[in-house]
Amino acid sequence: MFKVDLNSDLGESFGAYKMGNDKEILQNVTSANVACGFHAGDPAVMRKTVKMAIEAGCAIGAHPGMQDLVGFGRRKLEITPDEAYEIVLYQVGALAAFVKAEGGKLQHVKPHGALYNMAAKDAALAEAIARAVYQFDPSLVLFGLAGSESIKAGEKIGLKTASEVFADRSYQADGSLTPRNLPGAMIVDEEASIAQVLRMVKEGKVRTLAGDDVAVKADTVCVHGDGVKALLFTERIRRVLEAEGIKVQGFAE
Numbered sequence: 001m002f003k004v005d006l007n008s009d010l011g012e013s014f015g016a017y018k019m020g021n022d023k024e025i026l027q028n029v030t031s032a033n034v035a036c037g038f039h040a041g042d043p044a045v046m047r048k049t050v051k052m053a054i055e056a057g058c059a060i061g062a063h064p065g066m067q068d069l070v071g072f073g074r075r076k077l078e079i080t081p082d083e084a085y086e087i088v089l090y091q092v093g094a095l096a097a098f099v100k101a102e103g104g105k106l107q108h109v110k111p112h113g114a115l116y117n118m119a120a121k122d123a124a125l126a127e128a129i130a131r132a133v134y135q136f137d138p139s140l141v142l143f144g145l146a147g148s149e150s151i152k153a154g155e156k157i158g159l160k161t162a163s164e165v166f167a168d169r170s171y172q173a174d175g176s177l178t179p180r181n182l183p184g185a186m187i188v189d190e191e192a193s194i195a196q197v198l199r200m201v202k203e204g205k206v207r208t209l210a211g212d213d214v215a216v217k218a219d220t221v222c223v224h225g226d227g228v229k230a231l232l233f234t235e236r237i238r239r240v241l242e243a244e245g246i247k248v249q250g251f252a253e
Contacts, residue, residue, distance in 0.1 A: 005220035011049035036091035039065030039073025064091035065112030081128035110143035120148035
């Protein structure tokens with residue numbers, strides 16, 4: 001039987017600004033990546049999101065990003081490996097405090113946005129992030145783009161890793177995601193997104209933007225929680241996966 005984790009980036013509201021339908025999405029995913037205050041989120045939102053995830057029985061992960069609230073952590077900032085280590089450790093520690101205070105357990109770490117994409121291709125950054133996670137808690141799972149330097153760095157240091165694929169993003173020939181500023185980066189057709197996910201999970205392949213197939217490992221599927229139709233899509237993709245005989249479950253199950 002095929003099985004896969006379903007994750008979503010949550011806790012991205014900030015102050016008076018509300019993003020996403022976190023409570024409802026938590027009913028359909030098995031892992032929640034909670035923003036840690038640098039690219040999105042704040043202490044109150046972090047606490048609230050952690051509590052909702054625990055109530056929903058959803059595994060909790062830290063979602064550290066660049067210190068770029070205005071750019072939502074999606075702008076590429078030049079940072080050193082030491083800086084990557086420090087900002088990841090800082091944010092993971094902050095979220096872990098809320099998880100502990102609420103009686104939960106931190107399961108994983110998934111970098112956000114530009115930090116995620118940079119580490120996918122930069123071995124030094126990837127190793128710094130993996131080291132921060134390992135030294136904080138070697139039992140944590142490191143989420144990273146399938147086939148990326150992040151996964152290699154996690155495995156090298158001795159972490160459990162989860163190779164991640166995306167429902168709504170197109171791929172390049174090297175297995176990387178098409179940058180958001182390029183045409184075709186986002187898959188807006190729901191049927192195409194679902195077909196892509198099913199193929200990645202069942203066949204271990206994805207069709208690139210150029211029309212070629214590349215191998216991909218799908219341990220966890222990301223469904224973004226901040227889109228207009230995010231909730232409806234998340235509900236549907238879980239139904240389709242289960243209808244296709246694919247068991248949707250977290251890593252602790």
